[in-house]
Amino acid sequence: MHAAAITSTAEYLALVRRRRAYGGVLTALFVVLMTTGWRAADARNAGSFADGIRHVFDFPAEILTEAARDWANLPGYLGQYIPSLIETLNIAAVSTLLGGVCACILAILSARALAPVAALVTPIRRLMDVMRAMPEIVIALVLIFLLGGGPVPAMIAITLHTAGALGKLFSEAAENADLKPLEGLASVGAGWLARIWFGILPQVAPNWSSYALLRFEINIRASAILGFVGAGGIGYDLRTTLQWGQGRYDQVVAIFVLLFLTIVAVDALSDRARTRLVKGGQAA
Structure with a gap:
């Protein structure tokens, strides 16, 4: 021992x-x-990091100084850029909706226990990998070259990325669903679509909705970023005001304030909605 x-x-x-x-x-x-x-x-690098780090706050200080000097103009600029903000929100909302619908289809077709054709599972999973791997800004740049500037390239780019990202999450949620309702529906002669509609969707709907709301927050930021490459929205106005340089920095601050307040508001609302969806789904 x-x-x-x-x-x-x-x-x-x-x-x-x-x-x-x-x-x-x-x-x-x-x-x-x-x-x-x-x-x-x-x-x-063009210059040494050790030399450049000392000036990292120079540009933000210049912007804030000018904005503080012309603070009286900020309320007017906030109203001026609201239409551009609405365009950005529209891009994010439409992209999330279209991408979410595509993700639902891809998720069901790529879930091993649910797919009607097993041979399609692997190709669809690889397709979603490609859609997630391509950054939105790369897709948007290609589409801007083909279609011209505007919100349409941004919407298509974000939709493709959203479909790939949500498709992966939706597929995992569907694979973890309880399959006993499917067996019960199949025993009474229900078809494949009816089994999915009545046996799987009620189980995964809370999680799917939660993922979609989270993706909507991400897409708001993505649509604002894509504006820098000419894809419309408030990001395009931000790039324009920054390019003008001094004399427009109060407008830059106004745009940042609008974006910040919007993201905070959407985050708070979607967080409450996700909490209620998930808890409600668990209680059910």
């Missing part, structure tokens, strides 16, 4: 030493990669 205890202690200590050795090797590798990567990036 004593010998067995000594053997167990020795094995435990050996395991601890191996873990420490692995941790030390990984830490050293991480430090080497960070150091070499930092030096390579700093060497390729």
Whole structure:
């Protein structure tokens, strides 16, 4: 008994030493990669990071100084850019709606236990991988080249990315659903569509709605960012005011204030809605 205890202690200590050795090797590798990567990036940069870091707050200070000087103009600018903000919200809402509908279809077709054609599961999963991997800004730049500037390229780009991202989340939620209702519906002769509609959707609807609301918040930020490349919305106005430079910085602050208040409001509302959806779904 004593010998067995000594053997167990020795094995435990050996395991601890191996873990420490692995941790030390990984830490050293991480430090080497960070150091070499930092030096390579700093060497390729237009200026030294050490010299530039001292001026990192110069531009924000210049913007805030001018905005403080012309603070009386801010209320008027807030009203001026509301139409652009509404356009940004419309882009995000339509993209979320269209992407969510596509994601529902892709999720059902890619869920192994639910797909009507098993051979389509892997191709559809790879398709969603491609849709998620392509950044919205890359898709938008290509579409702007083909279609011209405006909200349509942004809407298509965000819709494609949303369909891929939500399709993955929806598919996982559908695969975790209880399959017993499907068996009961099948026993009374219900078809595949009826089994999905009455057996799966009531289970996954709260989570799917929660994911969609979260994605809507993300799409608001994405549509504002895409405005910088000419895809319309308030992001385009922000790029224009920044390009004009001094004399327009009070407008820049007004746009940032509008974006901040909108994102905070949408986040608060969607958080409450997601909480009620998920809790309601669990209670049901």
